[in-house]
Amino acid sequence: MAKNLVLWLVIAAVLFTVFQNFNEAAPQDEMTYSEFMLEVQDERVREVTIGDQRIRGLRLDNTQFMVVMPEVLDLKLMDTLLDHRVQVKGVLPEKPSLWEQLLVASFPILLFIAVFVFFMRQMQGGSGGRGGPMSFAKSKARLLGEDQVKTTFADVAGVDEAKEDVQELVEFLKDPSRFQRLGGRIPRGVLMAGPPGTGKTLLAKAIAGEAKVPFFSISGSDFVEMFVGVGASRVRDMFDQAKKQAPCIIFIDEIDAVGRHCGGGHGGGHDEREQTLNQLLVEMDGFEGNEGVIVIAATNRPDVLDRALLRPGRFDRQVFVGLPDIRGREQILKVHMRKVPMDDQMKASIIARGTPGFSGADLANLVNEAALFAARANKRVVSMEEFEKARDKILMGAERKSMVMSEKEKENTAFHEAGHAIVGRLVPEHDPVHKVSIIPRGRALGVTQFLPEEDKHSLSKRAIESQLCSLFGGRIAEEMTLGFDGVTTGASNDIERATDLARNMVTKWGLSEKLGPLHYGDDEGAYPGTGTPQYSGATSKVIDEEVRSIIDICYTRATKVLSENKDILQAMKDALMEYETIDSDQVDDLMARRKVRPPRDWHDHDVSGGSSGLGGEEEKKSADDSPVGGPANQH
Known part of the structure; x- marks a missing residue:
């Protein structure tokens, strides 16, 4: 509203300026006061109009002129004009037009309204979602429109089983009647569990991108703050917004921050986090339905979640997104290597064999580090040498060559x-x-x-x-x-x-x-x-x-x-x-x-096989899912 008021004020100013230009008289000859008196004495002036410190006149030859009167008062001016038979006219002071009167009268009111609306929006958190004194109970979920989510299943690789599990969510969002005809009910919620960096958030975005529906994104820690009742209020507000946009997807990242089992905290039954969890339980499956709203949550710790949250009707489907195998790592590397100029001999399968235990985020970081190494060396393509250096840096840390040792x-x-x-x-x-x-x-x-x-x-x-x-x-x-x-x-x-x-x-x-x-x-x-x-x-x-x-x-x-x-x-x-x-x-x-x-000389080394190098049969990264306890066995 404030923006609209400012726009109307600008339009009014432009129109006022245009009307003023139309009202102005045609340009006239301007002469000095001395020249004007000489022409009067020579009886070349027919009539004059005096007003507003100006004299506008008409000569005998019908040409117009204008004179600016000096500040000094000339008491003989009227006698001189009458003596030389000049017709004298006067003008009344100009009154402002109706448009000008309305503009001047309404400007303070419009300004007051604009300032009032501005401060109210600031107190309510503003359009950008920033908090204010009256916005603590509003949901902090970020809404992405159906055209804003560009991620699709083509951008997700290495988790084929998880993609199959969520594929029917996309089909339901596209054509709900196909399932409802047979009495089927789509899962209310899907819980994605797995180690960090395996692509849980990316998979949720891909679901929204494939289905072309609005996507609400929020973190579990955004619900709870120091004020009692804020978390429950934010949950209500988030679902109210989602129902208006249905069908849509709500994605809650790190839900274990708010969804831990009840009674585990020191706050007793009235703990703020537990109130937030109870409100989430009611919104997901209570008396009021939330048809068309699918909740997708991600967590690294599914074992600590409340059992009521995992029952059928709420998060009634759990999708495990684990570390990729060798085929999955190859697919992930191909996705990340699209934007990086690679050496002709480089193959994603070779790097995949040498990186067991890497998550999708680890592989993205590996490709990025290799590209940075190539850039530092002013190379035009990324080769196996850069990937070897990048992997060593990720697993063992950067070299401290400047450290002096005896x-x-x-x-x-x-x-x-x-x-x-x-x-x-x-x-x-x-x-x-x-x-x-x-x-x-x-x-x-x-x-x-x-x-x-x-x-x-x-x-x-x-x-x-x-x-x-x-x-x-x-x-x-x-x-x-x-x-x-x-x-x-x-x-x-x-x-x-x-x-x-x-x-x-x-x-x-x-x-x-x-x-x-x-x-x-x-x-x-x-x-x-x-x-x-x-x-x-x-x-x-x-x-x-x-x-x-x-x-x-x-x-x-x-x-x-x-x-x-x-x-x-x-x-x-x-x-x-x-x-x-x-x-x-x-x-x-x-x-x-x-x-x-x-x-080894990397320039002469054949990366396509052999017993050495990143893709060799005896040189691969150890998995972190063993009881050894590290991303690689380093001593």
Whole structure:
């Protein structure tokens, strides 16, 4: 309304200016007062009109003229005009036209209305959704029109099963009568669960883009604030808006922020979050229907959601969006590689084989980092060399080449990383060694990277024990070369990870023969200091003994492996001191006690196959869904 008022004021000003131009008389000859008096005395003037400090006249030859009267009062002017037989006329003061009177009278009123409307809109949050003193109870959901959502199923790859599950939502939104004829009812809500970065939000946008319906987007944390009752009010307002736009989609991201099970908070039954959840339950399936409104929610923690939220009639369908397999990763890479100029030899299948465990967001970041590396090198296309650097940066962190290390520290780091690599190479069911480096990356002085040969979804007891052995390989190598007094603190993270791994074997995975296949919960209850142990003190002592036993056995095995290969340990240390980074081909030479070949030249390397490179059979990223606990096995 305020914009319309301003527009009308501008139009009025333009019209006023045009009318004024029309009312102006034709241009006239302008002369000085002295010239005018001379013409009067020469009797060349027929008539004059005096008014408004101007004299307009007509000569005997019918030509017009105009004179501006001086500020000095001429008392003899009238006598002179009458003496020379000049006809004198006078004019009344000009009155403003009706249009001018209306404009002047209405301007203050229009201005007051515009200011009032402006402040009211600001107090109510404005058109842009920004909050104000009176807008805290309004929904913060952002509405995207059917023409604004450009994402389609063609932009979503690697989650074919999830796409099939939601495909019928699109068909229902396009043609509801097709399902209603047979008495079918479309699901009221769809809950998308899965690890971060797998494309849950992207899939929801694609549903709206395919169905060409309005799309409301909001986060779970946007409902609850410090004011009591605000969350429930916002839920009501959001569904009221959605019903006006039906059929439409409401997408609630991170719904676990508001949908956790009731009674879990400290606020009791009147907790603000629980009021918001109860209102959400009523809106999704209460006395008042919300036909045509489909709620899609995303969460990384479906296990903490309230059971009433997951019952049929509310979120009656759950879609798991998991990490993509090798075929899914290839499809995702093809989507992201469309906008990047790639080398002719590059294939998405090669990169997909070398990136198990990567989510869709990880793969997008990989392509972006590779493009940035190519841009820094002023290359016109992205090659395998940039993808290798990008993957190393993502998994191990950026190189800290400016960090100054003494020769003794570098040598100790080389022994440490060589110990990890040798033990990991020789123990059974361990991931192959991909790269060993003593270049500081992130918070580590050196990195040993193991990559699995294929996607892994579970680990055997033998594989876990082999990982324990390789974790202790670095510390044992330091102890063998520097003595117990020379052992450094560099193995602190290895010890922490090994202890957690051994304790999980005993308490969670049932891999202890003495304690058997039982789950031993945490020592503390729901809140620190308030709970009671879930098992006796005697059982706790047995658990500690079993953990210590597993650690001792693996430590002894790793010590035996390194003792039998001291020459390889020394040779690998020398290679690391010379090259700083060695790859799997060079590790093969060292393990075979051959002369180490020089580092790989990417320009001469064939990326289409072979046992090395990003797509090789022995150099792939480990999955994060195993009980190991990291995006890659790095030591």
